[in-house]
Amino acid sequence: MSLLDREVPGVVMTPDNIRSRTLPVAVNLAIAAGAFAVAAAVVFGLAIGNWVLVVVLGAAFYLVGLNVVAGRIEGRRAARDRAMKSLIYAACVLAILPLASVVWTLVSKGIGRLDADFFNTSMNNIGARDPEGGAYHAIIGTLEQVGIATLMSVPLGVLGAIYLVEYGRGKFATTVRFFVDVMTGIPSIVAGLFILSFWVLIVSPWFNNGQPRFSGFAAALALAVLMLPTIVRSTEEMLRLVPGPLREGAYALGVPQWKTILSVVLPTALPGIVTGIMLAVARAAGETAPVLLVAGGAAAINFDPFGGNQQSLSLFVYQQAGDASRYAPDRAWTAALTLVALVLILTVAAKLLARRNKLSR
Amino acid sequence: MGDYPSRSVNSTAGDLSVTPRHAQGAGYGGSPSNFDEPPRGGGGALPKKARFSIEAGFRGLSTASGAMVLVIIVAIAVFLISKAVPALQANTGNFLTQFEWAPNDTQPSFGIAALAFGTVLSSIIALVVAVPIALSIALFLSHYAPKRLATPLGFVIDLLAAVPSVVFGLWGRDVFQEPVRDFSIWLNKYFSWIPLFGGDGPFGQSIMLGGLVLAIMVLPIVTSLSREVFQQTPGMNEEAALALGATRWEMVRTAVLPYGKPGVIAAVMLGLGRALGETIALALTLSVAFDISFNLIENGGNSVAANIANSFAEANDTGRGALIASGLVLFAITLVVNMTARAIIYRRREFRDAAA
Incomplete structure (x- = not known):
């Protein structure tokens, strides 16, 4: 029996194993829900802050959880890619908040005296x-x-x-x-x-x-x-x-x-x-x-x-x-x-x- | 043709741009600006150059206008020094180490130490907060966002760079102070063992508020400059990385970031220059104090520029001279920072032109 004829288990090419596996969206959402639930439990359980801290901690937990789970399913490099992408998106949201607040305050407070006088x-x-x-x-x-x-x-x-x-x-x-x-x-x-x-x-x-x-x-x-x-x-x-x-x-x-x-x-x-x-x-x-x-x-x-x-x-x-x-x-x-x-x-x-x-x- | 959403003249406010076109001449046609040589090949029939012509006049005029920039920079230094020296001579304290600003007394005594410290500290806070976020947004705009989203978002960021600083200052004082105070109290409650967050109040109008407002103001500048740098990454490098199987982040880390590093450093330094010189936003958000304290959250803080705006109204002759002296220090610092940043950009340009 030559080497060529031997079947190595797991090397057979099927549609399942020639594509890299990806994280299902449902799992992603589940991690998010779990992270925020844990964050809420920690924050309100220990009474160390309000909803802002829940959001911040939840986001952090989500990132860690995503990294771990995606690392298991997709591999370490893909998980890192995901984590970085989430961080970049989070930074954008974080930057837009104060800027939106500036615009909103300008309009809502500035409208008060906006008269001919x-x-x-x-x-x-x-x-x-x-x-x-x-x-x-x-x-x-x-x-x-x-x-x-x-x-x-x-x-x-x-x-x-x-x-x-x-x-x-x-x-x-x-x-x-x-x-x-x-x-x-x-x-x-x-x-x-x-x-x-x-x-x-x-x-x-x-x-x-x-x-x-x-x-x-x-x-x-x-x-x-x-x-x-x-x-x-x-x-x-x-x-x-x-x-x-x-x-x-x-x-x-x-x-x-x-x-x-x-x-x-x-x-x-x-x-x-x-x-x-x-x-x-x-x-x-x-x-x-x-x-x-x-x-x-x-x-x-x-x-x-x-x-x-x-x-x-x-x-x-x-x-x-x-x-x-x-x-x-x-x-x-x-x-x-x-x-x-x-x-x-x-x-x-x-x-x-x-x-x-x-x-x- | 026509639509170019991501370049410098229509980003920021027309300045601060990183452009590759410096070292080249006008277009690719050489201009006959050198009339001094005699025409070659026996051009005896050509008219001779007149000694006094409109050409010479126009040329002289434009050269003088170009030189005006150098004249202004020198004049700034000269006039500031001329007004600062009498005040410095009248100073009974040490200008560099004194923690006090009393130049209007009969025994004037003032020192820049506390002010310079506040300026540097608030700028550092601003950069520490703003740079990672700005780089993320720049990467998002250049490599992550779909073009439909990136173009309007980039436009909005550019508009924000044009919002006057007094508006940010007003917003920081009237609106942003509340959440920062709550955050400070929270930090103080749980982290007061860290000296940065110690103290026992009152909180709110602190160097942290000033630094965060500065961060919001610096953000658009650093973002639009680094976005430009990232967009200039050669497509070949990116595609090569992707073809070798890199994920998107690995592509960014191995192709985009190393390529853009000098440009990013320059963008950060330009942002630093902006933060150091910012006046009105800090004058509105800091509560005046003349000491050196690493406490970020207690009321206090000051900066060179904010102090000029705050104490100008009641300054007498010596007081004015003292403020001008502090302005001179600020001018020197920002000049050094800006020159370093520009030198980095210039060096990089040569490097790339040679490599290309």
């Missing part, structure tokens, strides 16, 4: 006992500051990106690019302190009889410092996507480089550039710390960005949050809702614009 009045002459008051002055301030900051940072940022993509070669360009990236990480409060020590304390006394003066313009300067690297980076990305043959076509027709950039490269990349700018604007509109340091905040309407204290929406939220009046939290939440709505509208619009962008990567 809120958008038409300022906080001037509003005492601690007055339920009225609104954010008109703050909205004006935010729009002016962000508008001026955009006017300053967009030309600088776009030109800087043009330098990096079209002209910059060698060490200097690499350095600039590196520090643009580093500058995106500068904390907003540092930008505020910079403008405080530069503009408010040193420059503004020249125009104000030697007295330092807060102003909306100073806030705009600080916001521009924050927006600049963001705009440079996003514009640079977009300019790099413009196909080379477009440029070469223009050069071949004898168009000088500056004209090529202005009339061929920039228009081609325009939707993407606008998207980047809108995202930068959205981020700047939400900044609180620099405005607190250099615009100071105000209760009254101030249209003049150069003349004295100005409020902004995010600063309004912060100040109302610290206010002792019992009506202040409502105002703070409504202002926060307004701010988030403003920022999200800008962001979503920017992303929709990005989708229509014809330059794809």
